[in-house]
Amino acid sequence: MTDLITRLTEAAAEAIRNERQGLSYEPDRLRSIHVELELAKGGAVIKGRAWIERKVKPIRGDRPTPAGRG
Numbered sequence: 001m002t003d004l005i006t007r008l009t010e011a012a013a014e015a016i017r018n019e020r021q022g023l024s025y026e027p028d029r030l031r032s033i034h035v036e037l038e039l040a041k042g043g044a045v046i047k048g049r050a051w052i053e054r055k056v057k058p059i060r061g062d063r064p065t066p067a068g069r070g
Contacts, residue, residue: 004043015048022052029054
């Protein structure tokens, strides 16, 4: 079990390291980072990836009227 945890931790760390540039861009807008590891039977890591979500900046200007209000 410890070996599996070590492999998963190392694979997740590598996937996050691959996103280093994206993580350093506007870190105040960082919302979450997702890590996905694909495993083979027995727990061997086949592939790993990470992706970033950011908070959306509000759009300035005219806003649509909420439904039911005029």
